[in-house]
Amino acid sequence: MAEARIGIIGGSGLYKMDALKDIEEVQVQTPFGSPSDVVILGTFEETRVAFLARHGRNHTLLPSELPFRANIYAMKQLGVEYLISASAVGSLKEDVKPLDMVVPDQFIDRTKNRVSTFFGEGIVAHIAFGDPVCGNLASVVGDAIASLNLPDVTLHRGGTYVCMEGPAFSTKAESNLYRSWGATIIGMTNLPEAKLAREAEIAYATLALVTDYDCWHPEHDSVTVDMVIANLQRNAINAQKVIQETVRRLAKNPPPSDAHSALKHAILTRLDVAPSETKEKLKLLLNKYL
Numbered sequence: 176m177a178e179a180r181i182g183i184i185g186g187s188g189l190y191k192m193d194a195l196k197d198i199e200e201v202q203v204q205t206p207f208g209s210p211s212d213v214v215i216l217g218t219f220e221e222t223r224v225a226f227l228a229r230h231g232r233n234h235t236l237l238p239s240e241l242p243f244r245a246n247i248y249a250m251k252q253l254g255v256e257y258l259i260s261a262s263a264v265g266s267l268k269e270d271v272k273p274l275d276m277v278v279p280d281q282f283i284d285r286t287k288n289r290v291s292t293f294f295g296e297g298i299v300a301h302i303a304f305g306d307p308v309c310g311n312l313a314s315v316v317g318d319a320i321a322s323l324n325l326p327d328v329t330l331h332r333g334g335t336y337v338c339m340e341g342p343a344f345s346t347k348a349e350s351n352l353y354r355s356w357g358a359t360i361i362g363m364t365n366l367p368e369a370k371l372a373r374e375a376e377i378a379y380a381t382l383a384l385v386t387d388y389d390c391w392h393p394e395h396d397s398v399t400v401d402m403v404i405a406n407l408q409r410n411a412i413n414a415q416k417v418i419q420e421t422v423r424r425l426a427k428n429p430p431p432s433d434a435h436s437a438l439k440h441a442i443l444t445r446l447d448v449a450p451s452e453t454k455e456k457l458k459l460l461l462n463k464y465l
């Protein structure tokens with residue numbers, strides 16, 4: 176059931192995509208359970224797009240409770256080849272200000288409680304993850320932001336996103352540790368998604384919307400949810416514009432992506448003798464290699 180080549184996962188404060196027409200709410204079932212909410216399929220300027228609210232449309236799921244595997248598998252089932260995550264993040268650098276946009280190119284994993292692979296149960300795969308986002312897709316997102324000349328928004332191409340477990344925000348000692356590592360931004364959601372998207376051979380990139388200076392900055396209050404939401408609401412119109420421009424550019428010129436063949440050299444198990452239940456469960460990922 177190929178329905179949409181472009182998928183959007185909306186994070187905190189981004190629960191819908193305003194410009195979609197001919198909307199269908201799809202309750203997708205996957206071998207990994209149900210996604211966070213219905214997937215909204217809609218049309219933007221003749222391009223079919225699949226939108227999913229990561230925490231649910233009423234924001235009912237903690238980062239640690241997110242059904243990451245179901246979310247990414249649902250996108251795969253709908254035919255998604257390019258996936259953009261719009262996410263709220265804290266800044267770990269002075270020159271990355273609230274309301275700025277970052278398109279990160281690296282991640283540091285500080286999660287403790289996430290399942291970040293489709294594999295196991297008799298089939299072993301190790302994807303390459305040195306470059307965890309698709310550079311070509313990230314360029315399209317960056318170019319889309321740059322083309323809009325948004326007032327008061329500085330674009331940062333590249334940067335390292337620390338993915339922490341949460342739900343509590345960091346301590347000052349942790350925040351300063353991440354700063355000493357040279358990290359740029361911090362959030363709680365994008366790393367498991369990036370890994371699973373890579374396993375699913377979907378190109379993935381993040382549009383990170385800066386909402387706060389976390390808790391390290393001596394001249395700014397420590398991050399609170401009110402701060403995150405207030406800044407995201409200020410940024411929401413811009414974020415919608417960026418997503419629309421990105422979809423427009425992707426529809427016109429879908430870039431090649433190494434992610435689209437990520438499993439080619441990643442599967443160690445001989446699939447002809449692998450357990451048939453696991454092959455059945457993962458058939459969407461494995462079909463082209465069987």
Ligand SMILES: CSC[C@H]1O[C@H](OP(=O)(O)O)[C@H](O)[C@@H]1O
Pocket residue numbers: 185186187188229230238261262263264341362363364365400403
């Ligand atoms: C509401 S502040 C913390 C929350 O916001 C970010 O969510 P998302 O990445 O889905 O935009 C952060 O990762 C936390 O989950």
Ligand SMILES: Nc1ncnc2[nH]cnc12
Pocket residue numbers: 263264265266339344345361362363386387388389390398403
């Ligand atoms: N400071 C922060 N830490 C973790 N996740 C966030 N999301 C938005 N701001 C954040």
